[in-house]
Amino acid sequence: MILTPDALEALRGQLIVSCQAYPGEPLREPHITARMAEAVVQGGAAAVRVQGVADVQFTRTAVEVPVIGLWKDGHSGVFITPTLRHALAVAAAGAHVVAIDGTRRERPDGLSLAQTVAGIHAESHALVMADCGSLDDARAAADAGADLIGTTLAGYTGERAKTEGPDLELLADVASDGLGRPLIAEGRIHTPAQARAALDAGAFAVVVGTAITHPTSITGWFRDALA
């Protein structure tokens, strides 16, 4: 699917909502993901991010906004759309943007990040969002041709501490590095004030997941406050 430069520009300063449920969870159904996507679009999400090929397919038919798709395979190491095969399946499912692991770690299929991005561009019309964990990742991902840079993996790769909220320091560092790609703030943005702070730190747009679409986690936050 094609996301025109104008449609990408329209996401500037906007909220993107990640709608994901995890294996074995009650809401882990593609049609529920799509309904959740509809609900967040009603609330003002300018784009959505969904995990899984079927979830991308269902969500594409449910909402008009751009869909960022990914395929998580496993939960450690390189697991966010880890190979070109995964990425092309997500693109074929209709994602406007394919989010892939954008770190400097070795990939399971042995391709470099640049080869992976080139393969996605050659075989689909999708843009590529590189989910990065550090400034060095972001620089390498920009060099590799990624269209968007995300801070998704900050705090999950060992390069950066896992901050309580968003890693605003990393956001500011990447923003001031002038990589020339939209910088997407993602990861542990749990309040509207933190979302605002992420934009103020230089993000182009902000992705919020858990705090909007994961009731099990949110319930736990409230339960813990009462304990």
Ligand SMILES: CC(=O)N[C@H](C=O)[C@@H](O)[C@H](O)[C@H](O)COP(=O)(O)O
């Ligand atoms: C590290 C990892 O696996 N991140 C995943 C990437 O898609 C999701 O589990 C997160 O929910 C998403 O990044 C949004 O972040 P948060 O849920 O913190 O707002």
